[in-house]
Amino acid sequence: MSETATTHPLLEQHRDTLEEAARALRERSYYSRYPESPSPRVYGETAPQDGQDAHERSLNASYSALADQPSTGREVGSEVSPYGPTLGVRYPELDVDAAMDAALAAMPAWRDAGAEVRAAVCTEIVDRINARSHQMAHAVMHTSGQPFVMSFQAGGPHAQDRALEAVVAALEEQSRIPASVVWEKPAKGGPIRMQKDYRVVPRGVALVIGCNTFPTWNAYPGIFASLATGNPVVVKPHPRAVLPLALTVATAREVLLEAGFDPALVQLAAEDDGGTLAKDLALHPAVKIIDYTGGPGFGAWLEAEAGKAGKLVYTEKAGLNSVVVDSTDDLKGLLGNLAFSFSLYSGQMCTAPQNVYVPATGVDTDEGHLGADEFGQHLAEALSRFTADDARAVEILGATVNDDVRGRATDVPALAERLGGEVLLDSRAVTHPHYPDAVVRTPALVATDAGNEVAYTQECFGPVAFLVRTADTTESLRRFAETVREHGGMTASVYSTDEQVLEDAREAAVEAGVALSENLTGQIFVNQTAAFSDLHGTGANPAANAAYADTAFVANRFRVITSRRHV
Amino acid sequence: MSETATTHPLLEQHRDTLEEAARALRERSYYSRYPESPSPRVYGETAPQDGQDAHERSLNASYSALADQPSTGREVGSEVSPYGPTLGVRYPELDVDAAMDAALAAMPAWRDAGAEVRAAVCTEIVDRINARSHQMAHAVMHTSGQPFVMSFQAGGPHAQDRALEAVVAALEEQSRIPASVVWEKPAKGGPIRMQKDYRVVPRGVALVIGCNTFPTWNAYPGIFASLATGNPVVVKPHPRAVLPLALTVATAREVLLEAGFDPALVQLAAEDDGGTLAKDLALHPAVKIIDYTGGPGFGAWLEAEAGKAGKLVYTEKAGLNSVVVDSTDDLKGLLGNLAFSFSLYSGQMCTAPQNVYVPATGVDTDEGHLGADEFGQHLAEALSRFTADDARAVEILGATVNDDVRGRATDVPALAERLGGEVLLDSRAVTHPHYPDAVVRTPALVATDAGNEVAYTQECFGPVAFLVRTADTTESLRRFAETVREHGGMTASVYSTDEQVLEDAREAAVEAGVALSENLTGQIFVNQTAAFSDLHGTGANPAANAAYADTAFVANRFRVITSRRHV
Structure with missing residues (x-):
């Protein structure tokens, strides 16, 4: 020394x-x-x-x-x-x-x-x-x-x-x-x-x-x-x-x-x-x-x-960040939390969720059973409401960072058609009150069936998310694990009131090699990790070594x- | 758990x-x-x-x-x-x-x-x-x-x-x-x-x-x-x-x-x-x-x-394991230690020394000042003596592992001529008392000038060592650091009674990214590392990552x- x-x-x-x-x-x-x-x-x-x-x-x-x-x-x-x-x-x-x-x-x-x-x-x-x-x-x-x-x-x-x-x-x-x-x-x-x-x-x-x-x-x-x-x-x-x-x-x-x-x-x-x-x-x-x-x-x-x-x-x-929705006892919290996660910085975070797996059999919630399409509607409405006020929305959305992101967000119907999906919610252009040249876009939501893998197995960086309809939660977890293991993923989350489903989700996360957030309905978001406690990335899937x-x-x-x- | x-x-x-x-x-x-x-x-x-x-x-x-x-x-x-x-x-x-x-x-x-x-x-x-x-x-x-x-x-x-x-x-x-x-x-x-x-x-x-x-x-x-x-x-x-x-x-x-x-x-x-x-x-x-x-x-x-x-x-x-000889207060211990290190398993260890750098100005020892060639003679004699008795030698030398090693050891004069070096000690065939088919060879010593880099900058796995004549210890340390940094090395050792030379050798070892043994004259050999204490390899030079x-x-x-x- x-x-x-x-x-x-x-x-x-x-x-x-x-x-x-x-x-x-x-x-x-x-x-x-x-x-x-x-x-x-x-x-x-x-x-x-x-x-x-x-x-x-x-x-x-x-x-x-x-x-x-x-x-x-x-x-x-x-x-x-x-x-x-x-x-x-x-x-x-x-x-x-x-x-x-x-x-x-x-x-x-x-x-x-x-x-x-x-x-x-x-x-x-x-x-x-x-x-x-x-x-x-x-x-x-x-x-x-x-x-x-x-x-x-x-x-x-x-x-x-x-x-x-x-x-x-x-x-x-x-x-x-x-x-x-x-x-x-x-x-x-x-x-x-x-x-x-x-x-x-x-x-x-x-x-x-x-x-x-x-x-x-x-x-x-x-x-x-x-x-x-x-x-x-x-x-x-x-x-x-x-x-x-x-x-x-x-x-x-x-x-x-x-x-x-x-x-x-x-x-x-x-x-x-x-x-x-x-x-x-x-x-x-x-x-x-x-x-x-x-x-x-x-x-x-x-x-x-x-x-x-x-x-x-x-x-x-890059990777495919995934959300598996099985059931919830706090639908409002779930929708609010997801709306924030999708909207924050217009989904331009490496940790922003992209694919939401929902079973065709629907989702049990504290507001009753919702079919997959109903759940999609609820999520689309939550996104719309969350970004409805331009002046407040820009403080969450920020601006799109480059033409690549803008290209995808500007014509979501064309994107959905090309990918074989349906537009549940189009992206909306928001006028920034102070920066008229900024291109600000709200998140879009595109629905597709799990069989249409091409639609959701590439990273779609920016304000477009996918609602992926699966047969059931078992398929949701399998698709989640498989896509992340193959294409990578920085984050994952699951919503369920069933302890066995949560346990299965943890196994699927281990299989995928990605960290899992469970039932986030409050002020913690899947896109955010805390230094000293949460690891950012795992090195266990292709998104990050x-x-x-x-x-x-x-x-x-x-x-x-x-x-x-x-x- | x-x-x-x-x-x-x-x-x-x-x-x-x-x-x-x-x-x-x-x-x-x-x-x-x-x-x-x-x-x-x-x-x-x-x-x-x-x-x-x-x-x-x-x-x-x-x-x-x-x-x-x-x-x-x-x-x-x-x-x-x-x-x-x-x-x-x-x-x-x-x-x-x-x-x-x-x-x-x-x-x-x-x-x-x-x-x-x-x-x-x-x-x-x-x-x-x-x-x-x-x-x-x-x-x-x-x-x-x-x-x-x-x-x-x-x-x-x-x-x-x-x-x-x-x-x-x-x-x-x-x-x-x-x-x-x-x-x-x-x-x-x-x-x-x-x-x-x-x-x-x-x-x-x-x-x-x-x-x-x-x-x-x-x-x-x-x-x-x-x-x-x-x-x-x-x-x-x-x-x-x-x-x-x-x-x-x-x-x-x-x-x-x-x-x-x-x-x-x-x-x-x-x-x-x-x-x-x-x-x-x-x-x-x-x-x-x-x-x-x-x-x-x-x-x-x-x-x-x-x-x-x-x-x-x-x-x-693989690498070029190096010994820098500057001076010693225990010539006998030095020679005995090196003879053992060269002879053990016929130099077929990834840790066996290969290149011995000796200054043309010679080496101060407790038995007087030795010119570089004199030192080489002493080392050659020590090697000869150490392996003189066939029955005892085989218990140190073992058998040559493959034809590649045998090829190099069998015609050392030709090898030396090809590399532009001089044979100070030829390898000797030893007859194994129990295994007549074993090819057992004693270590050879080939001398060369430091300028003749081709002779000593490739690993010569097996019973051939090189005495490399440098201008002085400063050049020895420089050659040692450069060759190991470029070609790799698993071990290195230095002999000196001068604290400044030892300090310089430590710096050279850091530069080379190789562990250093200093003045080994007893029962610890440069080719041996102890689990829990010595790291084997460093990952800091090309010999090992x-x-x-x-x-x-x-x-x-x-x-x-x-x-x-x-x-």
Whole structure:
């Protein structure tokens, strides 16, 4: 353990936090360091305005906070808000080879600082990002199209909690390796004694490839798991969601410098829309770890090609999130909960439900028995009601993020016809009161029979859900397990008043390799997971090969090098 | 936790062992459950004879203990002892699809038994294997060509200790997941409470591909890590080293059956020499985890192709094990230690040293300053002396395992000429007093300059070592780090009386990603690692992508599936 390791001022400052968070992670109990309410009472009276001002200052300007990165001298940036405005932020283009050299040069001091100092510095980075949560909310909103409060929560405190979770998971794992041990083997003529020193060493440069819809939430676990285990990180944001990660990287570099480390430990690799930088970076020989969130095409390429080159690849891609409806004693709660889950951010969450399996024999409810079609009508009405008021709806729906999503939502009858389904509820265009250029769409509901697999066995990202009519709940569970096992799934939920059905659903979830939520009728939604308690993804089905944040997510990001000698 | 999990009789029986072993693993302190001495005083007066009798009964016969495996009805087996005799054991050929079905059918009960019961059953399997250590020694000796005592130790108790290490590492990791937790989030109107249940689930069938030289030692970590995490295992032995793994699998099946589980959890897939079964099994859709020890060609294929198919692949391949000689205060100890390390099993260990870097400026020793060539002479003499007596030499050297090794050892002058080196010591043919057909060769020593990289930058498996003359120790350390980083290495050692050189060597080892032994002059050898304390491999250089047995070796073999509900 070096001198630095025991005396760094941030160590004392964050010791309690790290201990509390570690305990929560071990127990998987409730823990949140970063308040999810954007209220001025929590973040300070001037925080909302300060955040907005800071955001606006960053628009239509060069991003000077990253001017000290190794650069080609060119600027890049082609972000357009899903709400309409062009952001006009110009980022320095990274000189990749120089950046890799800088990252590798920064690594030894960071490695030798030890796991505890790294965890403390990472915590300080997350704290400092938290202080900028209002600014971040604007950046996330105007790159992802999320509504404001969600941008604040998911892009801010919830992402920050996931970051701290990764830091703590990494620290726990590194702390399990003793620094040194005296090993004593009994032998004739007296014991053989050896001192063995164990050094935690990083793998090399870690690449984190961000996505358009959750630029921070999905990038933080990889960034902080790699950084906390000693690896320098190059962050490659989605070309349409650079700003939130630029703010993240700039903050990290600021803290690293203040803490006595080289800011080259965290660098941003921005590019214009349509570039191939992610591929180039992934194959760069200095890169040893890759975290990716995004479409399955590039994800599969990374797993194959970068994996072949000996790099560790952690991916989150896409899947078929499923709801099995068998029966309920709270129909209103069920419908309200599902309406929210489908509507939130227009279904543009990797965790948003897509396929609702309903038995043709119908659903027993506290409001009487409903046929499958009746249930469909109820769900369609609940969706309509929930999104009826434009001004309130936009605060849930946000804006559609890209033309792909818009294309599917704009002509649902054509989509349904092509897929052989019936439109139970069409998507409605909502006019945003403040952003007339935003394309805002309410969720559509398309019904189909379970035999028509083509309709519902591909991810239909965005505001279209499917009501899948099965023969009975047994078929529902079988279809659910089969489709998720084959095509992947990030979430699943079941509604039933029958304990045996719930037990069968748990078995089906195990079979599918997906986490299950049961009878959600209140303020917990299937699309949301809590850091420190819920794993995000399982790594057990094709949707993701890893989970935020279990041991497997952190343990292979560092290696242990032993030196031994007689004493 | 199921009923089984808390009441299984093996739980109580092995509780103390598992606790002790877990403590040792956490502390990385000395621990061994299985005595390494083959003495009748340890294993019982009749054990040696009983073991030999049992071995002899298995020769020239159908291997009936595996007759209950799903079989094609054909028999396979083409083992010939490196000591000469044909073994004549005929193994039932596995019906692969039926075997995979059987394995998957056996999985749920094994999964639901829970981690503790699995660990206890695995411990019982290892104990039962231990009781057959004398029989195993003969099986290992007559497939690998190891000398008898080494066959007993490395093939028996040392392998068994590594097996228990994997069991305990897997148990520790699974035990970190609570079975259930009540999560309580503060909220307006009272806390939101959810019960969350976490289930440890296996990935699927695990394939373990064994090697010729260490059939048990290199296969046990994978077998037991996968089995202890709930995965059924198909063991694919090297076609020339089936018997030790047949005995292992038969024992495992016996214990599983007695313990109330399906023996299909462990199956043997033997084949004749020259088959492609490993490839076919690796690509079988039921197989989700692969452990491999063997040549780098097939290892790289597995990493690329099976990795691409989404399987977890753990490999140990080959490397350039290095010794850096700078100075010593115990020349005699150094020479004796190196002579043993080179001679043991004729250098046919993945951990045997190959390249000895010596500075042209010479080596300071307690017997005066030696020029590089003088040092080479001393080392050559030490090797000659150590292997001078045929009857004693064979007990260290064993027999050469295959024609590839024999080819290199038989005409060292031609090899040296081709590589541009000078023969300091030729390999000598040793006549085995009991096995006249065994090809036994003493280690050769070839000298070359560091500039002649072609000579020493490929693995030269078997009894040929290289003395590499460098300008100085700085170059030695640089060459060592560079060659290992590029070509891989399982072990490294350094000799120096200078604390700064040792510190530089530790840095070079970190750079190379290989474990370092310093100044070994006694009864610890660089080729040997101790379970529970030394990691075997690091996963940080091309020689191996994993280490026996760290957390990363076990944590990804199972996944966690959550179910949550309001309470």
